[in-house]
Amino acid sequence: MRRVILAVTGTIAGLVALLSFKSHVPSVPVAATTGGSGGSSSSSSSSSSSGGQTTTVPGEFPQGSLAGQLPAGETAVDGKAADTAYGPVQIQLIERNTKIVKVAVLVQPANTLHDIQIGAFAFPKLISETLAAQNAKIDAVSGASYTSAGYIASLQSALDQSA
Amino acid sequence: MPGGGVLSGSLGSSGSGRYRHAEHVMGTVVSFDVPARAREPRGPAGQIGGPLGEAVRWLHWVDATFSPYRDDSDVSRFGRGALPLADCAPELAEVLEGCAVISARSGGYFTTMPGGTFDPSGYVKGWAIERAAAIFTAAGSAEHSVNGGGDVQFVGDRLWRVGIADPLRPGRLALVVAGRDFAVATSGVAERGAHIIDPYTGQPPVGLASITVVGATLAETDAFATAAFAMGSAARDWVESLDGYEAFAITAAGAIWQTSGFGAYLG
Numbered sequence: 001m002r003r004v005i006l007a008v009t010g011t012i013a014g015l016v017a018l019l020s021f022k023s024h025v026p027s028v029p030v031a032a033t034t035g036g037s038g039g040s041s042s043s044s045s046s047s048s049s050s051g052g053q054t055t056t057v058p059g060e061f062p063q064g065s066l067a068g069q070l071p072a073g074e075t076a077v078d079g080k081a082a083d084t085a086y087g088p089v090q091i092q093l094i095e096r097n098t099k100i101v102k103v104a105v106l107v108q109p110a111n112t113l114h115d116i117q118i119g120a121f122a123f124p125k126l127i128s129e130t131l132a133a134q135n136a137k138i139d140a141v142s143g144a145s146y147t148s149a150g151y152i153a154s155l156q157s158a159l160d161q162s163a
Numbered sequence: 164m165p166g167g168g169v170l171s172g173s174l175g176s177s178g179s180g181r182y183r184h185a186e187h188v189m190g191t192v193v194s195f196d197v198p199a200r201a202r203e204p205r206g207p208a209g210q211i212g213g214p215l216g217e218a219v220r221w222l223h224w225v226d227a228t229f230s231p232y233r234d235d236s237d238v239s240r241f242g243r244g245a246l247p248l249a250d251c252a253p254e255l256a257e258v259l260e261g262c263a264v265i266s267a268r269s270g271g272y273f274t275t276m277p278g279g280t281f282d283p284s285g286y287v288k289g290w291a292i293e294r295a296a297a298i299f300t301a302a303g304s305a306e307h308s309v310n311g312g313g314d315v316q317f318v319g320d321r322l323w324r325v326g327i328a329d330p331l332r333p334g335r336l337a338l339v340v341a342g343r344d345f346a347v348a349t350s351g352v353a354e355r356g357a358h359i360i361d362p363y364t365g366q367p368p369v370g371l372a373s374i375t376v377v378g379a380t381l382a383e384t385d386a387f388a389t390a391a392f393a394m395g396s397a398a399r400d401w402v403e404s405l406d407g408y409e410a411f412a413i414t415a416a417g418a419i420w421q422t423s424g425f426g427a428y429l430g
Contacts (some may be wrong), residue, residue: 130171138336138339139324144349145314146192
């Protein structure tokens with residue numbers, strides 16, 4: 001099983017992508033940003049990388065808030081609703097000892113988040129970090145080919161002019 | 164091959180200055196992110212020299228030699244039977260070989276006859292960009308990227324971050340992909356219209372808005388992305404079967420999927 005280090009620096013689409021692991025779930029150590037504006041990442045879940053310590057939530061996420069039904073020691077953190085290309089997404093994280101033990105979906109677009117499986121994601125302030133990728137530092141843009149004329153309005157053009 | 168000039172001195176790590184250059188060529192724009200010294204020494208009129216100058220000349224030579232839109236290109240003349248392969252630039256044989264490999268590995272979804280006439284462009288661009296990047300490596304650069312209209316070769320052991328354009332919301336990014344020494348290619352419904360044809364139906368493929376493929380080198384990665392887009396939803400299992408390649412797709416309906424190893428590239 002490939003070890004995967006993830007940093008929370010994508011758009012919500014990146015987040016959805018990252019939540020969409022289906023075939024290699026059991027142990028997903030996660031590097032989480034800890035607030036601020038998309039700063040450096042550090043693994044906050046090293047103990048979970050050796051397997052056995054992660055909590056796998058099979059199948060779909062619970063739908064709706066879990067805030068009213070949590071055992072002592074667990075807290076719910078509601079993410080900010082993100083309006084994505086795929087519809088609005090809002091996720092609630094249930095933390096225990098700074099580790100995410102459950103994820104609930106408050107709002108989801110149709111046909112994207114169902115059949116999600118997820119390992120233990122340690123995402124402090126996950127949704128507040130949804131950071132549009134627009135705000136993330138990137139080196140280049142990949143996309144369907146633009147024409148020579150279309151380049152002018154492209155994101156790559158903006159990058160090229162920034163240097 | 165343009166007269167392979169002698170490269171200037173090493174582009175070692177001394178001096179952290181970077182230089183970006185955008186070159187209009189091959190019907191698109193090729194963007195370079197290279198060490199500032201890669202444009203030295205300048206030519207007599209101050210024009211760009213060094214490996215950057217060589218790379219730019221290489222791309223224009225490729226354009227003139229391989230463009231199917233130029234009647235006098237080797238590709239056009241070879242395609243209409245006016246020029247035997249032996250009399251074409253030797254690089255054409257190399258390209259044909261690369262195309263044959265991709266075509267076989269994609270079950271024919273990649274083809275050099277997309278519109279019924281000979282057109283290896285689906286391979287040539289990625290191949291040319293990969294070669295352009297290699298020019299800087301040969302000149303001693305340890306970190307550079309060359310982006311051929313959205314298909315990028317990254318060289319260097321740093322973590323390169325590339326935004327993937329959202330095909331459903333122009334001007335926005337869908338996600339960020341990160342990797343070292345790797346290539347990223349995205350195929351989709353381009354602004355110039357549906358330019359990829361499903362060779363089995365003769366129609367533009369359906370199912371995907373765009374698909375991004377990551378791999379080590381751009382020639383294969385870009386051609387695989389083209390083939391994968393032509394496949395539509397079947398591309399998922401196909402890319403999954405390719406060793407060393409991963410894919411992320413956005414469907415026409417706005418849903419997304421990815422191959423099982425793609426998570427390693429999430430930025």
